[in-house]
Amino acid sequence: MGGMNRRRITSKELAKLAGVSSATISRAFSPDSRIGSATRDRILAVAREHGYQPNAIARSLNNQRSRLVALVVNAIGNPCEAEEQQLLVHRLQARQLLPIILCCADHSDRLQLMRLASTYQVDHVVVFSDMVSMQDAVDIFHTTKPIIVSFEPLDNENVSSIRIDGSGAADEIIDKIVRDGKKRFAYLSGTNSSWIDKLRRKWFADALAKRGLSFEAQAFGDYSYDSGFKEAVLLLHRNKVDAIICGNDVMAIGARDAARRVIGKNTPDDIAIVGQDGIAMAAWDCNDLTTLSLDHVAFIDAVVELIERHDAEIEGPHSITLTCTARWGSTA
Amino acid sequence: MGGMNRRRITSKELAKLAGVSSATISRAFSPDSRIGSATRDRILAVAREHGYQPNAIARSLNNQRSRLVALVVNAIGNPCEAEEQQLLVHRLQARQLLPIILCCADHSDRLQLMRLASTYQVDHVVVFSDMVSMQDAVDIFHTTKPIIVSFEPLDNENVSSIRIDGSGAADEIIDKIVRDGKKRFAYLSGTNSSWIDKLRRKWFADALAKRGLSFEAQAFGDYSYDSGFKEAVLLLHRNKVDAIICGNDVMAIGARDAARRVIGKNTPDDIAIVGQDGIAMAAWDCNDLTTLSLDHVAFIDAVVELIERHDAEIEGPHSITLTCTARWGSTA
DNA sequence: TGCATTTGTGCACACGATTACACAAACGTT
DNA sequence: AACGTTTGTGTAATCGTGTGCACAAATGCA
Numbered sequence: 001m002g003g004m005n006r007r008r009i010t011s012k013e014l015a016k017l018a019g020v021s022s023a024t025i026s027r028a029f030s031p032d033s034r035i036g037s038a039t040r041d042r043i044l045a046v047a048r049e050h051g052y053q054p055n056a057i058a059r060s061l062n063n064q065r066s067r068l069v070a071l072v073v074n075a076i077g078n079p080c081e082a083e084e085q086q087l088l089v090h091r092l093q094a095r096q097l098l099p100i101i102l103c104c105a106d107h108s109d110r111l112q113l114m115r116l117a118s119t120y121q122v123d124h125v126v127v128f129s130d131m132v133s134m135q136d137a138v139d140i141f142h143t144t145k146p147i148i149v150s151f152e153p154l155d156n157e158n159v160s161s162i163r164i165d166g167s168g169a170a171d172e173i174i175d176k177i178v179r180d181g182k183k184r185f186a187y188l189s190g191t192n193s194s195w196i197d198k199l200r201r202k203w204f205a206d207a208l209a210k211r212g213l214s215f216e217a218q219a220f221g222d223y224s225y226d227s228g229f230k231e232a233v234l235l236l237h238r239n240k241v242d243a244i245i246c247g248n249d250v251m252a253i254g255a256r257d258a259a260r261r262v263i264g265k266n267t268p269d270d271i272a273i274v275g276q277d278g279i280a281m282a283a284w285d286c287n288d289l290t291t292l293s294l295d296h297v298a299f300i301d302a303v304v305e306l307i308e309r310h311d312a313e314i315e316g317p318h319s320i321t322l323t324c325t326a327r328w329g330s331t332a
Numbered sequence: 333m334g335g336m337n338r339r340r341i342t343s344k345e346l347a348k349l350a351g352v353s354s355a356t357i358s359r360a361f362s363p364d365s366r367i368g369s370a371t372r373d374r375i376l377a378v379a380r381e382h383g384y385q386p387n388a389i390a391r392s393l394n395n396q397r398s399r400l401v402a403l404v405v406n407a408i409g410n411p412c413e414a415e416e417q418q419l420l421v422h423r424l425q426a427r428q429l430l431p432i433i434l435c436c437a438d439h440s441d442r443l444q445l446m447r448l449a450s451t452y453q454v455d456h457v458v459v460f461s462d463m464v465s466m467q468d469a470v471d472i473f474h475t476t477k478p479i480i481v482s483f484e485p486l487d488n489e490n491v492s493s494i495r496i497d498g499s500g501a502a503d504e505i506i507d508k509i510v511r512d513g514k515k516r517f518a519y520l521s522g523t524n525s526s527w528i529d530k531l532r533r534k535w536f537a538d539a540l541a542k543r544g545l546s547f548e549a550q551a552f553g554d555y556s557y558d559s560g561f562k563e564a565v566l567l568l569h570r571n572k573v574d575a576i577i578c579g580n581d582v583m584a585i586g587a588r589d590a591a592r593r594v595i596g597k598n599t600p601d602d603i604a605i606v607g608q609d610g611i612a613m614a615a616w617d618c619n620d621l622t623t624l625s626l627d628h629v630a631f632i633d634a635v636v637e638l639i640e641r642h643d644a645e646i647e648g649p650h651s652i653t654l655t656c657t658a659r660w661g662s663t664a
Numbered sequence: 665t666g667c668a669t670t671t672g673t674g675c676a677c678a679c680g681a682t683t684a685c686a687c688a689a690a691c692g693t694t
Numbered sequence: 695a696a697c698g699t700t701t702g703t704g705t706a707a708t709c710g711t712g713t714g715c716a717c718a719a720a721t722g723c724a
Contacts, residue, residue: 008453010709010710010711011710011711012710012711020673020674021673021674021675022674022710022711022712023673023674023675023676023711023712023713024672024673024674025711026710026711026712026713027672027673027712027713029711030712030713033712033713034670034671034672034673035671035672035673036671036672036673039672039673053447053450053451054451054710054711054712055393055451055453055709055710055711056448056451056452056453056711057389057392057393057398057452057453057709057710057711058393058679058709058710058711058712059710059711059712060389060679060711061387061389061390061393061678061679061680061681061709061710061711062678062679062710062711062712062713063679063711063712064679066389068432075418076408076414076417076418076421077411077414077415077417077418077612079409079411082408082409082414083409085408085409086407086408086409086435086437089408089433089435090435090437090438093434093435093445096448098432098448098449098452099432099433100400100430100431100432100433101421101431101432101433102425103418103421103422103425105418105422106422113425115385116388116428116430117430118385119385119386119387119388120388120389120430121340121387121388121389225612225613225616229617253616253618254616256618257616257617257618258617261617280409280557281557284557284585284586284589285561285589285590285593286585286588286589286618286619287618342679342680342681343680343681344680344681352703352704353703353704353705354680354681354682354704355681355682355683355703355704355705355706356702356703356704357681358680358681358682358683359682359683359702359703362682365683366700366701366702366703367701367702367703368701368702368703371702371703386680386681386682387679387680387681388681389679389680389681390679390680390681390682390709391680391681391682392681392709393679393680393681393682393708393709393710393711394680394681394682394683394708394709395681395682395709396709
């Protein structure tokens with residue numbers, strides 16, 4: 001590969017080395033382009049020898065297409081989203097698209113962060129986070145061409161969305177718990193401001209209402225194990241509930257630990273505990289959680305389909321609805 | 333903000349609107365630039381009105397500085413790295429640097445992926461993954477200017493590294509286990525090809541050797557809960573060991589579950605189980621793992637320091653050594 | 665052979681910003 | 695008032711590719 005620390009060479013320099021013009025270099029790297037195959041082979045050989053690769057930044061400027069995708073997420077470590085993030089990143093990489101992560105957790109200024117990403121002319125935006133208002137995202141990205149993929153249904157021509165319906169699975173789960181004789185339900189929210197949290201809560205509230213019941217108590221955590229633990233202790237002490245529906249799986253595990261260790265109640269006999277998301281960890285032997293689960297692969301398939309629609313310049317927003325299923329464990 | 337679906341405007345168009353030249357537009361957005369403050373204020377007002385922001389792609393081309401950072405990771409969901417990834421992303425965002433994730437898991441072609449990222453002229457590369465040979469990374473990125481931050485010490489002027497020393501903590505942990513009367517040790521590796529796995533194993537092997545002991549058995553997993561569970565079953569059936577040192581915390585949890593549920597042995601009395609990484613989940617009440625732990629904040633501080641050295645054009649590679657500590661739980 | 669068509673290559677400009685240089689206006693000094 | 699310095703702005707080149715256009719060479723067809 002020649003000397004170690006050499007500057008990356010440009011198409012013009014390579015052109016000189018190969019005895020052609022820089023336009024021909026460009027064509028050699030463009031698969032469907034009028035160019036002699038002998039010339040192309042020679043150029044590619046010289047390019048390899050000198051470690052030349054076209055500069056994607058310059059190409060993006062010219063193309064008006066960056067092949068960058070902004071992923072707006074709450075956090076990276078959080079298992080709730082992590083499995084989906086992982087899947088999506090793989091699918092993007094297979095399409096030669098590079099993901100830029102925008103992480104909304106903590107106190108970073110989310111709007112400024114999105115504005116920064118938008119200056120990089122990302123081709124697509126996928127919003128996983130429920131901490132950012134979809135309207136803000138539209139305002140910031142609407143000048144670039146990306147369509148935004150999001151859970152939140154928003155009536156806007158630039159937003160494609162994925163709707164999630166867990167009402168059926170919630171009904172099944174409530175049915176089982178009620179038949180097991182539980183009567184006093186509590187809901188442990190992830191965040192009180194999030195619309196997705198309200199949606200999830202509504203699935204279960206409706207299922208209860210159908211049976212003449214309702215949530216006797218409601219607590220607010222932050223999707224973390226610690227908050228699940230802490231809030232469950234309070235719920236069990238103060239409200240004496242015998243069933244806790246949690247906003248995600250991690251809090252459910254925290255709640256289960258709290259019930260067992262602090263209060264001395266075990267699932268599913270003394271108390272029923274339900275998670276949401278269906279993360280891999282929920283199925284671990286030590287957890288074995290009953291959870292309202294979303295098919296991660298189907299979800300990411302849907303995201304990719306929306307992205308491809310957009311890439312193919314199919315106009316207008318599109319919406320896909322996915323249905324959750326109940327995954328049974330020993331906690332309810 | 334005016335019409336909804338308008339194309340993003342350019343500095344030249346904004347210049348016409350504000351009655352100045354495009355050079356002046358650029359200066360208005362460059363904090364330390366010779367420009368009248370009245371002009372700047374007027375331009376910024378017009379810019380806000382029309383939703384103008386400088387195009388980062390064009391700026392990068394001119395600057396030779398993209399403000400993009402490539403993060404080479406094994407996987408996103410994997411808790412081992414996730415906490416560090418999360419911390420690093422925040423620190424980068426605070427510096428107006430955008431992270432591009434390169435995910436090496438599964439069967440994607442890691443080299444091609446790194447080549448793709450290198451065409452985006454990333455300013456820095458941080459290699460978390462132990463699935464990629466550092467020499468490959470250097471070969472691919474050496475033409476761009478980034479210094480690579482990595483665990484693996486490599487004698488190359490373009491690589492800064494962070495060395496991790498867990499020998500002291502491993503010694504403490506082995507000491508405790510041996511004094512508890514355990515005699516038959518097994519090591520459960522993450523991957524058999526990884527140099528970092530060999531390093532970790534050596535810390536414990538040395539501590540054993542100091543006491544005239546050695547590993548009676550060795551198994552190979554893939555850092556996942558399932559592999560920890562499965563390999564532990566085999567180890568306990570075939571080799572009858574009474575202490576398992578695991579390559580990471582997640583496998584340790586799997587091994588603990590296997591011992592308890594399949595074999596009927598409990599920690600720490602029947603068997604000692606040790607993890608590595610010190611992830612938050614290890615401290616959860618239901619896990620309470622004894623683990624060889626790395627201070628994640630200190631680690632990311634070190635990464636950021638190396639990045640800043642590089643940004644400040646301080647020449648040459650640099651190396652920082654961090655020391656691990658033992659974190660005690662009820663599994664050993 | 666003569667002419668129409670295809671193939672392969674170079675020239676020159678565009679993409680959207682930054683910046684060295686030039687220069688006019690405003691300012692300070694004696 | 696004369697002159698040197700600072701300040702603010704415009705002009706034009708540059709970053710590295712992609713591509714429409716022009717044109718020469720090669721090919722096909724009668």
